[in-house]
Amino acid sequence: MISDNAGNYLLDLAKQSIKYYLENGEKMEKPKDYPIELDENLGVFVTLNKNNYLRGCIGYPEPILPAIDATMEVAIAAAVNDPRFPQVTMDEFESLxxxxxxxxxxxxxxxxxxxxxxxxxxxxRDGLIIQKGYSRGLLLPQVATENKFGIEEFLEHTCMKAGISADSWMDESCDVYKFQGQIFK
Structure with missing residues (x-):
């Protein structure tokens, strides 16, 4: 995975990206001096919480962009494009x-x-992605721990996130993927 230094850099970058977007209505320029390891294509999610409740979470499960670029994009998306929540406002930024x-x-x-x-x-340790046809759901590793899920509950909730029946994980036409996550708070 990545170093703690690079992970903490991404955390600060996510905050800066959101703040800049909220203040200026556009994406900030990519910093010029960042840890070189962040040029590696990696899956990245940014999660926003407010008063211990989810306020936004968006990411790329696949390593399709360099981590630095992916973080900037999904940070803004978590703040203003998560369809489950209204856009984050500048007034609430400091409470996130x-x-x-x-x-x-x-x-x-x-x-x-x-x-x-x-x-x-x-x-x-593991996060899950469940895919059946065009339906796909993902839950990060920390979701199971935070909600005290057993493995079966974790599989069921990932199915529900995909919009399919909770027992779909038992179906042969359903693909189950696992991944690990390195969390920076």
């Missing part, structure tokens, strides 16, 4: 808690029978 999660590449879990997922998934 920021979190950046850097992801490993998602890995398809191959099982012969659904019960094998219980051996392949570790709560607190």
């Amino acid at each position: 808690d920021f979190e950046v999660t850097v992801l490993t590449k998602p890995e398809l879990i191959i099982v012969a029978v659904p019960d094998q997922y219980f051996e392949e998934i570790e709560i607190g």
Whole structure:
């Protein structure tokens, strides 16, 4: 994964990106001097919380952009484009808690029978992506821990996030992926 220095840099960058966007209505320029390791393509999520409640969360599960660029984009998106919430305002900016999660590449879990997922998934370490047809849901590793989910509940909630029935993870036409996340708060 990335160094603590680079992770903390991304956390500060997420805050700066949101603040600049809220004040100016446009994306700020990418800094010129940043840790070189952030040029690596990585999956990144930015989560905003207010008074211990989710206020926005958007990210790229796949490593499609350099971490530095992905963080700037998803930070702004979490603040102003999460369809579950109204846009963040400048008045509430200071009351937000920021979190950046850097992801490993998602890995398809191959099982012969659904019960094998219980051996392949570790709560607190793994995040999940469940895909069935065009429906896809993702939950970060910390979601299971924060909500005290067991593995079956974690699978069910990821299915529901995808907009499919909670027991879809048992269906052969459903793909389950796991990934790990490095969290910076």
